[in-house]
Amino acid sequence: MIHTNGSPTATETPVVIDVNGLSVYYSEKQALKGISAKIHDNKVTTLIGPSGCGKSTFLRTLNRMNDRIPGFRIEGDIKISGKNPYGKGTDLLALRRNVGMVFQKPNPFPMTIYENIALGPKMHYGIKGKQLDDAVEQALREAALWEEVKDDYKKKNGLNLSGGQQQRLCIARMLAVRPEIILMDEPCSALDPISTAKVEELIKQLAGDHTLLVVTHNLQQAERISDYTAFFMFGELVEHGHSATIFGEPSHQSTQDYVSGRFG
Amino acid sequence: MTSLVYASGGVIVGIILAIAYYLTHESTYAFDRKFDFGYRFALQPIKGEFEDLDIDPNATLLTANREGMDELDEKEEGVPFPTIESLAGVAKFGTGSPQASTLSNAIPEETFKDHWKGMKRADRSTKFLLFGFATPEYKDPKMALAWSPDAAFDPNLTPFDLKLKLVQSPAGVKTDPIEIDLRKQKTGRIELPTFVARTDEDRQKGYVFELVATPTMSHNVAVLAGTMRSEWDGTLAYPRFGIVPLIVGTLILTIIAVLIATPFSIGAAVYLSEIAPNRVREWLKPLVELLASVPTVVLGYFGLMLLAPFLGNTLAAAVGLESGRALLTAAIMMAVLLFPTITSFAEDALQAVPQSMRDGGEALGLTAREKLKKIILPAAKGGIISAVILGIARAIGETMIVWILSGGTPFLPSFASPKDAVANLMKPMKGVPDAIAIEMGNVDFEGVHYGHLFLLGLVLFIITLAINTIGQRMAKKVAWRS
Known part of the structure; x- marks a missing residue:
């Protein structure tokens, strides 16, 4: 029962994530039921839907964050940049280099701001010294955190930043690895409105040369920041299309009910 | 409910003050010294x-x-x-x-x-x-x-x-x-x-x-100066009440025991929390905690029957000493006592590292080892330090193991030669709590020796209080805040 009303056509940017008939199980419980979707390059796609509808599971499945959950297994097909992340001999490190992730709760590591950001490039690219310093500075600038921390970012512990700064630090940390695809799991739900505005601004800037998938409960936010929107319910992808269509004239009654605030 | 919290807090503070007062009060008999x-x-x-x-x-x-x-x-x-x-x-x-x-x-x-x-x-x-x-x-x-x-x-x-x-x-x-x-x-x-x-x-x-x-x-200066001396023997015709060797003995014993126990404990905690499958962990953790409930007299007896003869025949013989009841024997059994305590608390600290932090490491592509080294251990540092400090406090106050295994002679280490330094490990020693336990039964009630034993108790109380306070501060300073 998959409808792709207003689904992107071949004339748009290339498909970078191609999901076909994806089902996810936690032991006996089925969390995702036959999801098929094509995510386009250099665009922002928001995933919306009521709690427990599977949108976070979908996001986490893309970069194999669910592997450690007991009883987790998948059926169906995923292709990210042409490769199956669950395929035999998958280079997990390469996958994480290609797909970055930002979480709901800011999760800086218990070390200095510099070390937080340097960790990724050091490991993935083996750079050090001046090159590493530059990479850190660039990531901080891209995450719009540079001006606030430039004086003491080599000394200050990442955990001593404010909530919004911590989230931007996590974004900088993710950007420093230079991923092409960015997954964000409710990145603003723990932030105040001003911090939220900064992160949204950041998302728009990143959309220029990154593919973003953003899970959000905030419908206005979804409308503001996204090119495409996917509506999930009960583990199914109900509707996926241009945000204007989803928020304007969705083809499904449940989508209509959800975006107009009748439930959820 | 609030009043209940205040009441129990008051009772605890009251008990601490009462103990401090009692120890101080009975210590005054030491000042009747002639x-x-x-x-x-x-x-x-x-x-x-x-x-x-x-x-x-x-x-x-x-x-x-x-x-x-x-x-x-x-x-x-x-x-x-x-x-x-x-x-x-x-x-x-x-x-x-x-x-x-x-x-x-x-x-x-x-x-x-x-x-x-x-x-x-x-x-x-x-x-x-x-x-x-x-x-x-x-x-x-x-x-x-x-x-x-x-x-x-x-x-x-x-x-x-x-x-x-x-x-x-x-x-x-x-x-x-x-x-x-x-x-x-x-x-x-x-x-x-x-x-x-x-x-x-x-x-x-x-x-x-x-x-x-x-x-x-x-007079008071003379009494206090007397306690700073390096000999403890209250039974001599001219009694000597220098508490230094007892305190040094207890501290050295504690340091060795903690140094032995901590690496094993942290290793075990990491295995339990980060590596072991859930089913194994569910069995092992209660087993480790059960180990903590073995009576210390049993551990002491165990050491006396197995460890002391072994060390006596090997290490003690190698440095020219005879008995296996010595500093190292007591320290090893003490480490056995500390192992479950430190492991259990360190494991709790590791478990308390939020999933979000682990996810962050995972998403960045860190391997399990790097995640442990760079993120989980640093984040759990405060809790692990607390666990070790709890172990230290436990070791300082431990009586039975030291009583049974230490040999019971006050001891000051000597470092004159490398052989001496090693021999220190196999020398008999006497600690503060066991000295109190052994001697208290044989002294005149409210006498001078009695007063000095209470003075020892007071010193022990102050040391553990200080270690706990400093430890809490350190743990707080390095703990992560969410």
Whole structure:
């Protein structure tokens, strides 16, 4: 029962994530039921839907964050940049280099701001010294955190930043690895409105040369920041299309009910 | 509900204050300490062996030492000043001391061979007189006065200046003034022109010496300085209450035990929290916690039967010592005791590292090892430090294991040579809590030794309180905040 009303056509940017008939199980419980979707390059796609509808599971499945959950297994097909992340001999490190992730709760590591950001490039690219310093500075600038921390970012512990700064630090940390695809799991739900505005601004800037998938409960936010929107319910992808269509004239009654605030 | 919290908090604070008050209060008996000293003096022939004065039957003991005896009791008999008749054919010299401390008060009938007095506070001076004469049998024109400290009395430890002065010479004998510092010259002899007493009246007309003890510090300072010394033995005739070796022993034992236990504990905690499958963890964690409930006397017995003989035959024999009951034996069994405690608390600390932090590492592509090293361990550092400090506090207060396995001799390490440093591990030691437990049953209630045991308890209480407080601060300082 998959409808792709207003689904992107071949004339748009290339498909970078191609999901076909994806089902996810936690032991006996089925969390995702036959999801098929094509995510386009250099665009922002928001995933919306009521709690427990599977949108976070979908996001986490893309970069194999669910592997450690007991009883987790998948059926169906995923292709990210042409490769199956669950395929035999998958280079997990390469996958994480290609797909970055930002979480709901800011999760800086218990070390200095510099070390937080340097960790990724050091490991993935083996750079050090001046090159590493530059990479850190660039990531901080891209995450719009540079001006606030430039004086003491080599000394200050990442955990001593404010909530919004911590989230931007996590974004900088993710950007420093230079991923092409960015997954964000409710990145603003723990932030105040001003911090939220900064992160949204950041998302728009990143959309220029990154593919973003953003899970959000905030419908206005979804409308503001996204090119495409996917509506999930009960583990199914109900509707996926241009945000204007989803928020304007969705083809499904449940989508209509959800975006107009009748439930959820 | 709030009032209940306040009430229980109040009870806890009350108990702590009550313990502190009780320990302090009972410690005051340590300050009733009397400082005793004892010297033996004897006249001897000028040529002859320098005899051990402890076995010279003619020596007089001048001592401010006899427990429980303030003054010579009327009922108790002193050894009377020997008469010339009694000495005839037996000995050639006689010495004696009157109870009175000045020459004019001295009564011949109350002059005894030995002078025993009660122990003294450190701020009171004491004086003894000493009479000496030769019998007509002695023909040499010169004789010697010899002195040495009483057995077990160490003049270095006394808070008095001890001086021997000549206060009377026999009529017609010219001598230079004599004043000897007995703390500098602990044993010795001086030559004097012979004085022969021909009648019993003559006995007090010869040489008279004075032993003067002058205080050098206030009483409380003397008590506290006494506790800072390096020997602990409350059962000696001149008791020594230096608590340093006991505290050093306890601290060294604790450090070794914690150093042994911590790596294993953290390793086990990491395995349980990060590596073990859930099913294994569900079994192992309660098992480890069960280990913490083994009575320490059982651990001690275990060490005595298995570990002590083994170490005795190997390491102790290698450094030339005999017994396996030693510092290292106690430390290893103590580490066994600490292992489950530290493991359990460290595991809790690792479990408390939020999933979001682990996810962050995972998403960045860190391997399990890097995640552990860079993120999980640093994030759990505060809790792990707390666990180790809890272990330290436990080890410092542990009694049974030390009692059974340590050998029970107060010990100060020596690092004179590498072999000595290793041998320290196999030397018997005695710690603070076991000293209290062993000795408390054998001391006079509210006596000086009793007071010192409470003083030890107070020191232990302060040390553990300080370690816990510092530990809490450190743990808080390094703990992550979410």
